[in-house]
Amino acid sequence: MSQDHQKCTASPTSDKHDVEKVVPSPSSDGTQERxxxxxxxxxxxxxxxxxxxxxxxxxxxxxxxxxxxxxxxxxxxxxxxxxxxxxxxxxxxxxxxxxxxxxxxxxxxxxxxxxxxxxxxxxxxxxxxxxxxxxxxxxxxxxxxxxxxxxxxxxxxxxxxxxxxxxxxxxxxxxxxxxxxxxxxxxxxxxxxxxxxxxxxxxxxxxxxxxxxxxxxxxxxxxxxxxxxxxxxxxxxxxxxxxxxxxxxxxxxxxxxxxxxxxxxxVNPLRILTYPDVLALLLFNAVQYALFYAIIATISSIFQSTYSFLNETEIGLCFLASGFGTTIGGYVIGKILDRDCRLLKEKLALERMITTDTPGLREAVTHEENFPIEKARLKTIPIQLLICVTCCAGYGWCLHQKVNIAVPLVLQFVFCFSVTAILNTIQTLLVDLLPAHGSSVTACDNLVRCTFGAVCVSVIDLMLNDVGVGWTYTILALISLCTSPMIWLIVRLGPRSRAKRRARNS
Missing domain, CATH: 1.20.1250.20 (MFS general substrate transporter like domains)
Structure with missing residues (x-):
């Protein structure tokens, strides 16, 4: 191992609890690290x-x-x-x-x-x-x-x-x-x-x-x-x-x-809420989770009133569209996240190889504490968010117009596919940021998003009665779309917030 690389990995700003080795690599004596x-x-x-x-x-x-x-x-x-x-x-x-x-x-x-x-x-x-x-x-x-x-x-x-x-x-x-x-x-x-x-x-x-x-x-x-x-x-x-x-x-x-x-x-789990990058992720995730529950929690009542020919069993089967969307979306986004992380590492390593001849510096750019994990994870979020809000608004107006039942079911599937991709991406990034406190940060995520979800479920019926199903889901889609600048904010805040935590812990 080169002297420059040793200096980099022994940096005083490293967090010994949250830095993890990615793959086994040869040590200075030629043996493989664990x-x-x-x-x-x-x-x-x-x-x-x-x-x-x-x-x-x-x-x-x-x-x-x-x-x-x-x-x-x-x-x-x-x-x-x-x-x-x-x-x-x-x-x-x-x-x-x-x-x-x-x-x-x-x-x-x-x-x-x-x-x-x-x-x-x-x-x-x-x-x-x-x-x-x-x-x-x-x-x-x-x-x-x-x-x-x-x-x-x-x-x-x-x-x-x-x-x-x-x-x-x-x-x-x-x-x-x-x-x-x-x-x-x-x-x-x-x-x-x-x-x-x-x-x-x-x-x-x-x-x-x-x-x-x-x-x-x-x-x-x-x-x-x-x-x-x-x-x-x-x-x-x-x-x-x-x-x-x-x-x-x-x-x-x-x-x-x-x-x-x-x-x-x-670490007091509530202290996690004071980390700017983590808090931004939690709030962004909570809004999308509330949107997800706004659709899931109202399927029975809306479909019963819109398509009166459905019996209870058939209404229950209408949940399968969202179920398949969440299942397939969760599996697919997992593969995409791994691919995006690998491709960005290869790109950064190639760029550093072109600009420097020092092996240690070439390796340092892809080291866990220096790697821009926010950029890798959030790459597909903008397009997924756009699909979510489009499907949400379209879903509401299709139900308002009482179109063929196949159309809202297809929109359900696409919406749940995309929103699952967003939720899984944010959850993965949260554990990436605090791997030593994976359960604690997930608990905080659960606390914030369940709060938002409970509020949404408590007001959704009032909105449906006051403004109708079309405008209800259009308003919710616009609220979700308004959170899009937080993606840029997280990419900007993330590296600096991680550096401050490493410095504080060291």
Whole structure:
């Protein structure tokens, strides 16, 4: 390794907690440096799939409940407005609880917090399935507990992806991971709508008891702890509590070293909100998430009033268009993010090779702390945002004119494809900026976007009644479009904000 390169990588402004090696590279003695993770690609996909299944419970528990609200209101002898309050408190705890669980996972470990969340969810669902119809207050409390158990799994899974994947490959892993959480708003109403009139609304919660128990068993049996300050690149063997019962991944490679990585200092998760680049990303993401929920949360009511020939089952099937859009969009954008990152690195390395003959300087431009990750990640955001706002406004006016049902369904698909690409891109960039605090920054993202989403859901019916469906979605599209300058702001702010954090931490 050249002397210039040593100076660059040992810069006093480097952040030892947030800088990660991208690929193994030859050291000065000709040996290969350790990779970022000991797990093979297939093993990492396996870990992410388990985390994605666990993260599915957060939106699924929220949306499966929706079709049962009128029936629950009748059984409890309460108004629909009072039963809707159980949705509101769920969304409140959905935003708050990950701040606690996610931060704890960044210091205690991913595995024990995952298991704790599944256990809390199962216990809460047993209570909800058995709650007496005379105890409305208990229904409210148990919905809060259910949210506390299920909502944090997304933040935990994002932390896992940050643990085992470098920036160069993180986009693809996030694309796979977010398939689970994004399927919840799509298939939740279909499941709830099928169970409520046949087996009864209590079976919604019994199904969750069974599913969360199976997920708990799968996590216990196969899921290893990935927190880097506990296991490093995965080769450090932790205590028995942190190891899976059946070591399918990393078998024979764990325990190769007893050298533990340094402990990451505690960071108040709310302090993350004071970082200018991170805050700008959170606000931009929250607006797009609110737009997403403005369409998803109103599909049932709008399609029922616009296309009166549809029955409940057919309305539930209308959610499949958005479901396929989110699934395909998440997968495709993951591949695009990895490609954009690789191409920009190659371009910068080529430019530096032309302008300098010093190998160390040529390598430094693509080093993680110097690489313009914001530029690489946000490359496709402008076009995705333009597609989103166009489809959103067009969707509203198509429903207003009551055109053939195929048109709004196609617009749903395209909109959800693009908005998923935006949400996954921002989430990936957030973990890129703070990889040592992946769960905490995802929890903050969840807090901000759930707040915006709750506000949007609470006013969407008022807007639909006052200005009509066409103008409602046009206004929301214009609000989303007004956030576009934040993309330029993030690209400008990002490198300077990262440099200040590195200087402060050093």
């Amino acid at each position: 990779p970022y993770s000991i797990y093979t690609p297939a093993e990492r996909w396996f870990i992410v799939v388990i985390a994605s299944v666990a993260a599915l419970f957060s939106p699924l528990a929220a949306m499966t409940y929706m079709p049962a609200i009128p029936v629950i209101a009748a059984d409890f002898h309460k108004s629909v407005e009072l039963i809707n309050l159980t949705v509101t408190v769920y969304m409140v705890f959905q935003g708050i609880s990950p701040v606690f669980w996610g931060t704890l996972a960044d210091y205690v470990g991913r595995r024990p917090i995952f298991l704790s969340c599944m256990l809390v969810l199962a216990v809460a669902c047993i209570g909800l399935a058995s709650v007496p119809t005379s105890d409305y207050w208990l229904l409210l409390v148990l919905r809060c507990v259910q949210a506390a158990g299920s909502a944090s799994t997304i933040a935990l899974g994002a932390g896992v992806v940050g643990d085992i994947a470098t920036r160069a490959e993180r986009g693809g892993f996030f694309g796979l991971f977010f398939i689970g959480p994004l399927l919840g708003p799509t298939f939740g109403p279909v499941i709830g709508g099928a169970l409520t009139p046949t087996l009864g609304w209590r079976w919604i919660f019994w199904i969750f008891v069974i599913a969360s128990a199976l997920c708990f068993i799968a996590l216990s049996a196969f899921f290893p702890d990935t927190l880097r300050q506990l296991v490093g690149d995965g080769s450090v063997l932790p205590s028995r509590f942190y190891r899976p019962l059946v070591p399918l991944v990393g078998h024979g490679r764990r325990g190769m070293t007893t050298e533990r990585p340094p402990r990451v200092p505690f």
